[in-house]
Amino acid sequence: MGGKSDLCLCWWTCLPVDPIFGLHSGMRFSDCIGQQDVSRRLAAAYREGRVAHAQLFLGPEGSGNLAVALAYAQFLFCPNKSESDSCGACPTCRKMETLQYADLFFSYPVVTVKGRKEPPISEDYASDWRETLLGQGPYLDIDHWLGEISEEGKQGDFTVREALSIIRKMNMKGYESPLKIMIIWMAERMKTETANKLLKLLEEPPENSLFFLVANQSDQMLATVMSRVQVIRVNRISDEAILDQLVERGVNPERAAAVAHYSAGNWWRALGMVGEGDDGTDLFERFSSWMRCCYKGMVPEIFQWSNATAELTREQQKQFLQYSLEQIRQNIVLNYAGPDLTRMNEGEREFSRRFSPFIHDLNAVELMNELGKAHLDISRNVNSRIVLADLSLKVSKLLASSNR
Numbered sequence: 001m002g003g004k005s006d007l008c009l010c011w012w013t014c015l016p017v018d019p020i021f022g023l024h025s026g027m028r029f030s031d032c033i034g035q036q037d038v039s040r041r042l043a044a045a046y047r048e049g050r051v052a053h054a055q056l057f058l059g060p061e062g063s064g065n066l067a068v069a070l071a072y073a074q075f076l077f078c079p080n081k082s083e084s085d086s087c088g089a090c091p092t093c094r095k096m097e098t099l100q101y102a103d104l105f106f107s108y109p110v111v112t113v114k115g116r117k118e119p120p121i122s123e124d125y126a127s128d129w130r131e132t133l134l135g136q137g138p139y140l141d142i143d144h145w146l147g148e149i150s151e152e153g154k155q156g157d158f159t160v161r162e163a164l165s166i167i168r169k170m171n172m173k174g175y176e177s178p179l180k181i182m183i184i185w186m187a188e189r190m191k192t193e194t195a196n197k198l199l200k201l202l203e204e205p206p207e208n209s210l211f212f213l214v215a216n217q218s219d220q221m222l223a224t225v226m227s228r229v230q231v232i233r234v235n236r237i238s239d240e241a242i243l244d245q246l247v248e249r250g251v252n253p254e255r256a257a258a259v260a261h262y263s264a265g266n267w268w269r270a271l272g273m274v275g276e277g278d279d280g281t282d283l284f285e286r287f288s289s290w291m292r293c294c295y296k297g298m299v300p301e302i303f304q305w306s307n308a309t310a311e312l313t314r315e316q317q318k319q320f321l322q323y324s325l326e327q328i329r330q331n332i333v334l335n336y337a338g339p340d341l342t343r344m345n346e347g348e349r350e351f352s353r354r355f356s357p358f359i360h361d362l363n364a365v366e367l368m369n370e371l372g373k374a375h376l377d378i379s380r381n382v383n384s385r386i387v388l389a390d391l392s393l394k395v396s397k398l399l400a401s402s403n404r
């Protein structure tokens with residue numbers, strides 16, 4: 001097992017380390033990519049005795065909101081912490097970093113366990129969760145997680161039975177410290193019946209217990225839950241932070257700059273792009289040729305494009321639709337505020353010079369809605385060929401609608 005084994009608390013840490021993906025190297029604030037500001041604010045809240053008992057770490061996909069919540073938990077548990085971070089070396093930190101600390105609990109969306117009638121709970125997937133989180137880091141997205149535990153296209157869920165399990169765990173005495181922390185990941189997936197069971201607990205948690213909810217989209221969170229949590233905003237990671245991190249991991253600077261641009265602040269996506277040897281430029285190529293076919297109303301080409309795009313993996317299709325949505329948004333910015341405020345590279349700017357007049361008041365919102373709907377359909381495993389062809393025809397029509 002080599003020299004590292006005497007430090008290891010579990011077998012995961014003995015797996016070979018990929019230089020790019022790596023095993024998640026640590027769970028301190030200093031390990032969170034580009035999140036110094038929020039880390040500083042959280043440490044200050046602790047020093048000033050202002051740790052709210054229910055907090056929502058709200059940040060876009062790939063921002064590392066789960067990483068920040070984990071780092072905060074480690075910071076609070078560490079008996080050896082500095083003013084600004086956990087020590088990373090004490091037995092508590094070691095246990096935290098291998099997800100073996102007994103007073104740290106997790107709740108996350110799960111799917112029905114094969115051959116079992118009982119509704120599933122997080123505990124049924126505890127070993128998958130630890131393996132995934134330790135092996136791939138805390139930047140993962142929900143689709144990846146569900147892909148690890150189920151067939152493609154399944155929707156994860158927090159069952160009412162899960163809520164009861166959370167209540168039971170949080171009402172027990174702490175094992176290793178007086179403090180207990182429950183991290184609820186992808187809290188926006190929680191349905192009303194489940195949340196209703198937890199409202200009282202969130203409102204008046206048992207002594208020494210904290211709830212860290214983690215979510216990407218506040219508009220999908222239940223209002224009853226939102227009103228009971230303090231929101232901690234985790235911003236998207238800056239392009240510079242992603243660039244630096246990639247270069248540090250040995251990616252050549254030119255490629256790292258392209259990946260930083262196209263990953264749009266999403267570290268999980270940046271890792272995926274590097275892993276697949278992709279620098280993102282095909283997103284732009286695909287988008288610009290699609291828009292050309294659409295605004296010229298070239299129907300045979302539109303179908304050809306839809307068929308070719310449907311050949312990509314579902315993950316890539318979703319990434320492409322997100323990219324397209326962002327490009328539409330950037331073209332609106334270009335129209336209303338000028339090029340200085342846009343986040344475009346040279347190729348995108350050049351294309352948008354001629355494309356942006358097609359985006360205007362009358363079609364912008366609808367274009368974004370249609371892209372959003374298609375994204376959702378693809379996530380739900382609807383036939384991509386049909387979704388993309390239908391979307392293309394709608395886009396074509398919307399681009400043809402004049403604003404004059």
Ligand SMILES: [Zn+2]
Binds near residue numbers: 079089091094
């Ligand atoms: Zn420590």
